[in-house]
Amino acid sequence: MKKYESYLNSPFKIEGISEKQYITKEDEDLWETQNGDLYVAKKISKNKRVINDSMVYTKLFVDGRDTLMKLSGSALKVLMYGMCSIRPLSKVVVFHTPDVKAVTGFASDATVRSAICELIEAQVIAQKLGSTIEFWINPNIFFNGNRIRLIQSK
Numbered sequence: 001m002k003k004y005e006s007y008l009n010s011p012f013k014i015e016g017i018s019e020k021q022y023i024t025k026e027d028e029d030l031w032e033t034q035n036g037d038l039y040v041a042k043k044i045s046k047n048k049r050v051i052n053d054s055m056v057y058t059k060l061f062v063d064g065r066d067t068l069m070k071l072s073g074s075a076l077k078v079l080m081y082g083m084c085s086i087r088p089l090s091k092v093v094v095f096h097t098p099d100v101k102a103v104t105g106f107a108s109d110a111t112v113r114s115a116i117c118e119l120i121e122a123q124v125i126a127q128k129l130g131s132t133i134e135f136w137i138n139p140n141i142f143f144n145g146n147r148i149r150l151i152q153s154k
Contacts, residue, residue, distance in 0.1 A: 019051050057144075058144040059143050061141060086144045125138065
């Protein structure tokens with residue numbers, strides 16, 4: 001580890017942060033609604049600066065750590081592919097073998113299939129009826145978006 005440079009502060013620049021400025025007229029009030037169990041309305045000051053993180057992300061839940069630690073490197077690579085490709089609020093991830101191979105660098109279809117089988121056995125994903133490339137995700141392991149909206153849409 002001595003051959004690597006050490007830093008007092010993080011050398012990583014945060015990317016994808018944008019800032020918006022809202023300015024209202026003197027006699028106008030701007031209101032913002034915040035969703036939760038109850039709807040809470042709060043008054044926004046005349047000039048408001050909003051900072052937004054525009055980068056796409058997927059949530060990884062800590063409670064699934066023990067399951068994930070038992071996976072092989074191949075299964076983890078396929079899982080990472082799925083986590084990075086799942087659409088927001090989707091319950092399904094698509095593992096199209098040629099696409100997975102291109103991203104992961106795997107040489108054979110068998111490696112991809114074996115990794116998918118391992119993810120199924122670990123109950124990270126489940127095969128979707130009628131499809132060979134679509135798989136249900138376990139939203140307790142990872143999810144892209146707000147899981148509350150998933151429950152409310154039923």
